Amino acid sequence: MARAVKRSAKKSKKAATKRGAGKSQKPIELWYWPTPNGFKISIMLEECKLPYTMIPVNIAAGEQFRPEFLEIAPNNRMPAIVDPNGPGNRPISIFESGAILQYLGRKTGRFYPKDERGRVDVDQWLFWQMGGLGPMAGQLNHFKHYARETLPYAIRRYEDEVNRLYGVMNTRLKDREFLAGKYSIADMACVGWANLWKRQDQNIDDFPHLKRWLETVKARPAVQRGMALGADLRKGIDMKDSNVQSVLFGQRARTA
Numbered sequence: 001m002a003r004a005v006k007r008s009a010k011k012s013k014k015a016a017t018k019r020g021a022g023k024s025q026k027p028i029e030l031w032y033w034p035t036p037n038g039f040k041i042s043i044m045l046e047e048c049k050l051p052y053t054m055i056p057v058n059i060a061a062g063e064q065f066r067p068e069f070l071e072i073a074p075n076n077r078m079p080a081i082v083d084p085n086g087p088g089n090r091p092i093s094i095f096e097s098g099a100i101l102q103y104l105g106r107k108t109g110r111f112y113p114k115d116e117r118g119r120v121d122v123d124q125w126l127f128w129q130m131g132g133l134g135p136m137a138g139q140l141n142h143f144k145h146y147a148r149e150t151l152p153y154a155i156r157r158y159e160d161e162v163n164r165l166y167g168v169m170n171t172r173l174k175d176r177e178f179l180a181g182k183y184s185i186a187d188m189a190c191v192g193w194a195n196l197w198k199r200q201d202q203n204i205d206d207f208p209h210l211k212r213w214l215e216t217v218k219a220r221p222a223v224q225r226g227m228a229l230g231a232d233l234r235k236g237i238d239m240k241d242s243n244v245q246s247v248l249f250g251q252r253a254r255t256a
């Protein structure tokens, strides 16, 4: 696993102390690769000014299969975190970006309402991203940009679905600034995916409310820092390279 990169620790320690979190808060380990799923967590850590150390997981080189990563992320997908100051002040590890966002929201009391109605509103849109926008845009990306065979039916199927989902998002954003009213972890979950509209062959001008939302979210300095995290790591990686493709595609069960 590549060298860990410390981020924000100095500035954030102060902020954490200010919020009453105590001086003993150790940096959260963020196991990460710069993709829209990774950005969700780098954005949230930046928004909350939590101290963290980024540990790159080079998924193009197969680092997601290393035993030390599988121990915290048995699904061999990043992102994952280890919070040394988890519940009971004991370490906790978490995989699945939605679960991590909710955990960090509960831990900090930020971007995730405490009242039930507010929380349900955020959860709906968070799960909508986890089960809809993320997987559909992910499949579209696969068939449109990475697949060795061109399969027009598959491309059309996911392009249509992403288009439909953007329509849903656009309607939702017609009369509210953010997906759940106030800026929340649901917006953080979606921004990295919606930001790829060009690559998805979507026309953002068909979705004016979505366009306004995207510009607003992307203007936040923490979002910019989160989405810039580790950008250099991807340089020189060719997703069409047969070694990379043999790591990432055609994965089947690995039984012990």
Ligand SMILES: N[C@@H](CCC(=O)N[C@@H](CS)C(=O)NCC(=O)O)C(=O)O
Residues within 6 Å of the ligand: 035, 036, 037, 038, 059, 064, 076, 077, 078, 079, 095, 096, 097, 098, 247, 248
């Ligand atoms: N549902 C997971 C999806 C995470 C995911 O798909 N991560 C990809 C990168 S965006 C990954 O780690 N891929 C490694 C692989 O395919 O082996 C989450 O939201 O955390």
